[in-house]
Amino acid sequence: MYALIDCNNFYASCERVFDPSLNGKPVVVLSNNDGCVIARSNEAKKLEIKMGTPAFQVMHLVKSSGLKMFSSNYALYGDMSARVMTLLGDFSPEVELYSIDEIFLKMVGFEKFVLHEYGLLMIQKILRATGIPVSVGIAPTKALAKVANKIAKKFSEKTGGVHIIDNPVLIEKGLKWTKIGDVWGIGRRYAAKLEAIGVHNALDFTLLPKQYVQKEMSIVGLRLQRDLSGLPTLDLEQTKAKKNMAVTRAFGKNYDTYGEVRERVSTYCAKLAEKLRREDSCCSQVYLFIHTNPHRKELPQYSNGVTIKLPYATNSTITIIKSVMGGLEKIYRDGFSYKKAGLVAMDLAPDSGRQLAIFSNEDPRHSTLMSMIDRLNRTTYGRVRFAGQDPIKTWKMRQEFRSNRFTTRLGEIILIRC
C-alpha cells in the first residue's frame, strides 16, 4: 500500500498558524511580485476565487468580504514544510518527498496495523506539532492514493481526513467519482481530448483500450492507466540530482531600454550563480529568454531565447554575466516593452567533480572571491553587487503583504503580549 499525505491549503494554513484570527476567514496567498493568487483557504474557494486570478481582480473582496491577502513568504513555507515532512518521515521507512506539501509513504509490512487509525495518528501528530492540517489517502498504488487523498479531503467531516481504498469495490467507486480532469497526470490538453471521446471520469479512462492510450498518451499514459486500475506500476522515486536550475522573473514594470533589461539580466545572473554555489553545483550552458507582456495584446509582442555555451563548467558570477551579456545582445530588439526575463542553467554537474577543459579554465581566484561575496551577502543581501547591477534597485520584489519569517529570523519571531 501507498499513503499520500497532503497539507490542506498549505500556504494559507502556514499563515494561519501564526495568526489564528485568520481561522474561518477567506485567505489567499499571492505569487511573486504580488501578481496572482496561488493558494486559497476553503473560505476563499467558496468566494469563487480561482487559482491564478490576478491580484487586482480580487482586491475589492478585501473590503466587501473580509478577504485576507498575503504576499508569498517562502522562507516560512519552506521551513514549515521541512518540519511537517520530517515528522511524517517517522511513519514509514520508505518515503518520497513529492512536493513542498505532499509526501508518499510506502506501507510495506504494515499488515498488522489498522491503517485508518494510523492515518488519524499522523493527522493528530502534525496538527499538534506544527499547526498544519493534513489529509491522508491510502491505497494499493500511488495514483489511487492520490484519489483516496482527494476523497479524504473532500468529505473530511465523514472521513476525519483519512480515506483508505483497499478493495475492488472502493477502487471502482473512487475512480467513478474522480473527474477525468482531476486525475493525477491528466492535464488540460488530455482532459479535453478524452472528454471529446466520452471519457468523463477515471473509471472510463481505465476501460480504454491499451493501444489507444499508448498511441495518444505514450508510455506515460499507459503506466498511469495500469496504476489507476490497481496494478502497482509507479513506485517511489529516488531524489535525483537536478538537471536544470532556473531564475525567471517578471519585472516590476515594463522596460523599454537595453540598459534596463541588461541590469535585470545581470541581477538574474548573480542570483543564478549564487543558487548554483549554494547547491554545490556548476553548469556549462545557460538558456536566456526575454519577452514582452503577452497580456497586453494592444502592444507589439516579441519573445526570443538563446542557449549560451559557457567556456567551461562554472558557477562564477563573473563568467556567467560575461557570457550571458553576449547572448542578450543577440536577442534584444529595440522598440518593445519588456516584461520578463529568465535564465535556465543546464548541464549541471557537481562543483567538486568539475570537468577540466584542455585550453581554458576558470581563474582559480574566482572561487575564493565568490565564497567571500556569499559570506558578506548572507547577513545583508545585496551588500556586494556586480557592476552591471543597479546599485539601488538590485533585487526588489513587490511584497506588500508579507507576514513575518517567524521560524527562520530571530528578529521576526512571534511576539506575545500579556
Added chain:
DNA sequence: TCTGGGGTCCTAGGACCC
C-alpha cells in the same frame, strides 16, 4: 496600473558513426 516560478519526462526526427 496590476496577470508566477520552477521543475520533469517522452517522442520524433535529424545528424552522425561504422
Added chain:
DNA sequence: TCTGGGGTCCTAGGACCC
C-alpha cells in the same frame, strides 16, 4: 541499371506536476 543495416546522440516540442 543497381545505392544497407544498425546504432547513438542531440534537440525541439509537447505533455505534465506543484
